[in-house]
Amino acid sequence: MGNIITGLDIGTTKIGAIIAEINGDMQPKIIGVGTSPSAGLRRGVVVNLEKTIRSIKEAINEAERMAGIEVDEVFAGIAGDHIRSINGRGVVAVAGQDNEIVAADIRRVIDAAKAVALPIDREILHILPQEFVVDEQHGIKDPIGMSGVRLEAEVHIVTGAITSAQNIYRSIDRSDRRVLDLVLEPLASSYAVLGNDEKELGAIVMDLGGGTTDIAMFFEGCIRHTAVVGLGGKNVTNDMALGLRTPVDNAEAIKLKHGCSMHRQEERDITVEVPGVGGRPPRRISKSYLVDIIQPRMEEILGLAYNEIKKSTCYHLMTAGVVLTGGGSLLDGTVELAEEIFDMPVKLGVPNGFTGLTDLASSPMHATGVGLIHYAHIHKNNNDELLKQDENGLFNWVMGSMRKWFTGMNRYETH
Ligand SMILES: Nc1ncnc2c1ncn2[C@@H]1O[C@H](COP(=O)(O)OP(=O)(O)OP(=O)(O)O)[C@@H](O)[C@H]1O
Numbered sequence: 001m002g003n004i005i006t007g008l009d010i011g012t013t014k015i016g017a018i019i020a021e022i023n024g025d026m027q028p029k030i031i032g033v034g035t036s037p038s039a040g041l042r043r044g045v046v047v048n049l050e051k052t053i054r055s056i057k058e059a060i061n062e063a064e065r066m067a068g069i070e071v072d073e074v075f076a077g078i079a080g081d082h083i084r085s086i087n088g089r090g091v092v093a094v095a096g097q098d099n100e101i102v103a104a105d106i107r108r109v110i111d112a113a114k115a116v117a118l119p120i121d122r123e124i125l126h127i128l129p130q131e132f133v134v135d136e137q138h139g140i141k142d143p144i145g146m147s148g149v150r151l152e153a154e155v156h157i158v159t160g161a162i163t164s165a166q167n168i169y170r171s172i173d174r175s176d177r178r179v180l181d182l183v184l185e186p187l188a189s190s191y192a193v194l195g196n197d198e199k200e201l202g203a204i205v206m207d208l209g210g211g212t213t214d215i216a217m218f219f220e221g222c223i224r225h226t227a228v229v230g231l232g233g234k235n236v237t238n239d240m241a242l243g244l245r246t247p248v249d250n251a252e253a254i255k256l257k258h259g260c261s262m263h264r265q266e267e268r269d270i271t272v273e274v275p276g277v278g279g280r281p282p283r284r285i286s287k288s289y290l291v292d293i294i295q296p297r298m299e300e301i302l303g304l305a306y307n308e309i310k311k312s313t314c315y316h317l318m319t320a321g322v323v324l325t326g327g328g329s330l331l332d333g334t335v336e337l338a339e340e341i342f343d344m345p346v347k348l349g350v351p352n353g354f355t356g357l358t359d360l361a362s363s364p365m366h367a368t369g370v371g372l373i374h375y376a377h378i379h380k381n382n383n384d385e386l387l388k389q390d391e392n393g394l395f396n397w398v399m400g401s402m403r404k405w406f407t408g409m410n411r412y413e414t415h
């Protein structure tokens with residue numbers, strides 16, 4: 001058996017664990033998939049530790065049973081509307097005598113670029129270099145070995161609330177597993193649903209989750225903009241529960257079976273049964289009434305997401321369009337509605353690039369879980385102090401400071 005990687009997607013409505021076996025450069029082989037309903041999160045953020053721990057254990061145990069192995073280390077996703085991103089720029093003089101740029105220069109210039117004033121309650125999750133500039137020459141992705149006097153770096157910095165990350169660490173720690181890395185969820189998803197050509201051309205990953213809608217924009221192979229809208233599929237369900245005067249569980253079941261984001265010709269004659277509550281008989285409502293409830297909320301969510309996309313300076317460069325992931329993308333009519341609102345090509349993001357349990361993991365709902373596996377496979381050997389190139393030849397400097405911080409925290413924690 002090769003190396004094992006586990007991806008843990010801690011979502012607002014479900015927790016998903018995916019175990020994969022890695023054999024050299026071959027595609028990861030998924031050997032275990034476990035999901036469990038999640039009740040301890042609100043809008044992507046852990047608010048109830050005990051419930052979250054229970055769900056994490058359930059999801060991992062199920063994946064372990066399927067895989068026939070036990071895992072004690074995971075790569076976990078992080079999301080929520082506490083995530084912020086900014087672009088930074090750093091400049092240094094090349095230190096070596098012969099002006100050859102070496103890894104130490106890259107480290108210094110990245111350090112300079114990340115030296116932004118961070119509020120004390122935030123930590124850096126990712127520093128993602130976009131390009132390097134050597135003596136006024138722009139667009140360089142890998143300056144090591146080049147000659148130059150002045151080295152500049154443009155980086156995308158993703159930060160998160162320390163407490164939110166801390167609660168993810170705590171939940172996993174108390175589920176008796178260790179966190180190897182925390183990865184921004186839409187960044188992870190991009191590894192499962194976007195091809196290198198799409199990242200190069202300009203593409204957007206939009207994860208329509210239960211609690212939040214997460215966005216990551218890519219151009220020329222690098223992440224350029226990240227954003228979060230604090231609404232998701234749960235809001236649609238809640239609207240339906242109110243509108244249909246039925247409990248949330250019923251509303252959810254009706255949404256999965258009959259829900260639609262857009263009015264369609266054929267819906268005119270369709271009616272849908274709403275179970276009665278408190279001994280009342282079931283009622284029938286027209287499907288178009290259902291769409292009347294769902295569509296405005298989906299338009300709101302996608303409209304807010306569109307506003308976020310437009311804030312990016314590379315908005316006009318998104319040639320490959322939008323790839324939708326997350327359970328919310330499975331709502332009938334959502335791809336068409338998004339296409340109308342964004343005026344861009346939109347498609348469903350089905351995770352790919354793996355073998356094994358393809359039938360279980362090939363759903364847009366598992367894009368983050370599968371993406372965590374790909375991300376880990378590429379960056380696993382990343383040392384805190386080292387930069388490692390991924391398959392695009394891009395540098396990714398991950399989590400160094402945060403991981404150290406948490407290692408310190410765990411030592412003092414009593415539980
Ligand atoms: N077939 C489907 N049709 C419509 N909606 C669906 C379908 N399957 C799942 N959903 C919706 O997708 C949402 C859950 O998606 P997902 O599992 O991606 O969210 P999550 O990861 O738990 O949440 P978040 O990412 O916001 O923290 C729920 O609101 C659910 O109702």
Ligand SMILES: [Mg+2]
Binds near residue numbers: 009011012185209368
């Ligand atoms: Mg999610």
